[in-house]
Amino acid sequence: MSLAIVNGRVIDPASGFSEPMDLLVKDGVIAKMGGKVKGTQTIDAQGCVVCPGLVDIHVHFREPGFESKETIASGSRAAARGGFTTVVTMANTRPVIDNAGMVEFIIRRARETACIKVRPAACATKGMEGAEITEMAELKEVGAVAVTDDGRDIASSAVMRRVLQYADMAGLTPMTHNEDETLAEGGAMNEGFTSTVLGIPGIPKAAEEIRIDRNVRLAEMTGTRLHVQHVTSAEGVDIVRRAKARGVRVTCETAPHYWMLTDDAVREFDTNAKMNPPLREQADVNAIIAGIKDGTIDCIATDHAPHTPTEKNVEFDLAPFGIIGLETALGLVITGLVEPGHITLERAIALMTAAPSAICNLGAGALREGGPADICIFDPAAAWTVRAEDFASLSRNSPFIGATLKGKVRYTLCDGRIVYHD
Numbered sequence: 058m059s060l061a062i063v064n065g066r067v068i069d070p071a072s073g074f075s076e077p078m079d080l081l082v083k084d085g086v087i088a089k090m091g092g093k094v095k096g097t098q099t100i101d102a103q104g105c106v107v108c109p110g111l112v113d114i115h116v117h118f119r120e121p122g123f124e125s126k127e128t129i130a131s132g133s134r135a136a137a138r139g140g141f142t143t144v145v146t147m148a149n150t151r152p153v154i155d156n157a158g159m160v161e162f163i164i165r166r167a168r169e170t171a172c173i174k175v176r177p178a179a180c181a182t183k184g185m186e187g188a189e190i191t192e193m194a195e196l197k198e199v200g201a202v203a204v205t206d207d208g209r210d211i212a213s214s215a216v217m218r219r220v221l222q223y224a225d226m227a228g229l230t231p232m233t234h235n236e237d238e239t240l241a242e243g244g245a246m247n248e249g250f251t252s253t254v255l256g257i258p259g260i261p262k263a264a265e266e267i268r269i270d271r272n273v274r275l276a277e278m279t280g281t282r283l284h285v286q287h288v289t290s291a292e293g294v295d296i297v298r299r300a301k302a303r304g305v306r307v308t309c310e311t312a313p314h315y316w317m318l319t320d321d322a323v324r325e326f327d328t329n330a331k332m333n334p335p336l337r338e339q340a341d342v343n344a345i346i347a348g349i350k351d352g353t354i355d356c357i358a359t360d361h362a363p364h365t366p367t368e369k370n371v372e373f374d375l376a377p378f379g380i381i382g383l384e385t386a387l388g389l390v391i392t393g394l395v396e397p398g399h400i401t402l403e404r405a406i407a408l409m410t411a412a413p414s415a416i417c418n419l420g421a422g423a424l425r426e427g428g429p430a431d432i433c434i435f436d437p438a439a440a441w442t443v444r445a446e447d448f449a450s451l452s453r454n455s456p457f458i459g460a461t462l463k464g465k466v467r468y469t470l471c472d473g474r475i476v477y478h479d
């Protein structure tokens with residue numbers, strides 16, 4: 058059986074393609090790119106972009122331990138609906154993913170239940186307690202791609218230094234959640250004018266910036282690489298910008314809500330506007346967009362963080378942090394970055410394919426003959442409304458429900474199989 062994808066525009070930043078081109082998919086791989094193709098099945102991609110399956114290096118699938126929020130199976134379906142074919146799962150499950158056996162568990166569950174490729178990150182420290190580093194060589198051996206205590210900070214600079222050094226030796230990408238927890242403690246939203254008006258305890262930007270700065274300095278000192286997760290503030294972007302100018306081996310990501318929304322979204326006390334790090338202010342949104350434009354921000358991740366309605370339907374202060382993001386990411390990139398002219402569609406796709414893949418050495422995010430047929434086909438001009446009942450995720454915690462977005466995924470293929478069809 059073979060599948061011809063015809064009449065589409067192939068955009069593959071890794072190879073520089075951005076042109077009308079037909080593809081032939083056979084036995085799970087891309088058999089032919091360009092020229093005349095004929096398959097036993099055909100997808101007419103007229104008006105659509107055909108690009109590598111999207112890559113997200115920051116998702117929470119909640120299995121094991123919190124399967125009512127999301128499972129590896131449901132999370133993978135949400136990813137497929139969003140155009141993603143490879144994701145890196147965070148390790149703050151219950152139990153946490155801090156040993157080889159747990160990494161193997163995630164890989165086995167993914168093989169049994171996921172419709173896309175799930176690559177686990179493991180904890181940087183045992184029990185995510187910030188004290189003793191994990192057995193990184195073993196974690197790498199069984200298939201972990203990164204180490205992070207995401208969700209928690211590593212308070213000790215000495216421990217963080219060793220995390221960077223051991224991750225480097227093991228060939229794992231060290232990724233950091235940046236939060237001085239003593240400064241952020243008790244906070245539920247960004248500290249500023251809006252938090253004062255609403256009387257909600259604030260989390261100062263400095264809580265994030267202090268840690269980005271420290272982690273960058275440690276990477277500079279050790280000469281190792283560092284990936285900074287979910288940058289949100291103007292100064293946070295600038296710390297990374299200045300570090301790159303000095304030659305520090307640092308990369309960073311941001312998430313769509315950090316350019317789409319400000320802390321003003323909290324005014325309705327909507328707990329779907331509560332995430333960590335929190336939504337910032339307009340000047341920060343402007344700086345995030347500037348950082349994406351000038352390349353300081355290397356890739357886009359969603360920080361897909363499902364919580365059940367019961368958990369989110371409580372007082373703002375009490376609600377858990379986090380929102381789902383996989384099914385709205387592409388639409389928010391096109392609506393918030395491409396449509397206003399901040400970046401080209403080609404660059405947007407690079408930020409969601411080749412760039413994140415390179416950060417975690419995933420070998421994904423590119424189209425080539427003989428390579429896996431991991432493909433996203435989307436209509437960049439199609440407008441659609443985000444509806445809670447349409448989510449494939451088990452959770453519904455999105456601040457974008459009701460929003461109209463440009464850019465709709467039509468098909469997602471993983472290893473040549475259609476794993477989502479609009």
Ligand SMILES: [Zn+2]
Nearest residue numbers: 207208234333
């Ligand atoms: Zn985090």
